[in-house]
Amino acid sequence: MALLTLDLHPMFRSDRDIDTALRQTLFKAAATGVDTVQIIPGKGTGQLKKRVLAVLAQKHLKKLYTQMETDPTNAGRILVHLR
Numbered sequence: 001m002a003l004l005t006l007d008l009h010p011m012f013r014s015d016r017d018i019d020t021a022l023r024q025t026l027f028k029a030a031a032t033g034v035d036t037v038q039i040i041p042g043k044g045t046g047q048l049k050k051r052v053l054a055v056l057a058q059k060h061l062k063k064l065y066t067q068m069e070t071d072p073t074n075a076g077r078i079l080v081h082l083r
Contacts, residue, residue: 002034008041012048022055029082030064036081037065043076052078 006025011071022039027043029037049070054064055066056078064082071077 003036003038004029004034005038005040008039008048008052015051018051019055022052026061026064034077034082038082039078040076041078056080
């Protein structure tokens with residue numbers, strides 16, 4: 001099982017950087033055959049996590065993955081299972 005990790009802590013203030021990093025990571029994972037992408041927005045107030053979930057809910061990105069889940073043991077982690 002291949003796992004690719006994206007840590008969003010350094011870019012939490014810029015929506016453009018967040019969107020770009022998410023898209024690039026998902027496209028890279030899909031192109032290289034990675035099974036799961038781990039996105040770490042952090043625990044915080046939850047605003048960054050909401051932003052990440054909104055980006056992942058876009059129709060053109062939904063085509064890349066089969067399942068998206070928040071980790072039940074760690075609220076600051078999102079797992080995206082690719083096709």
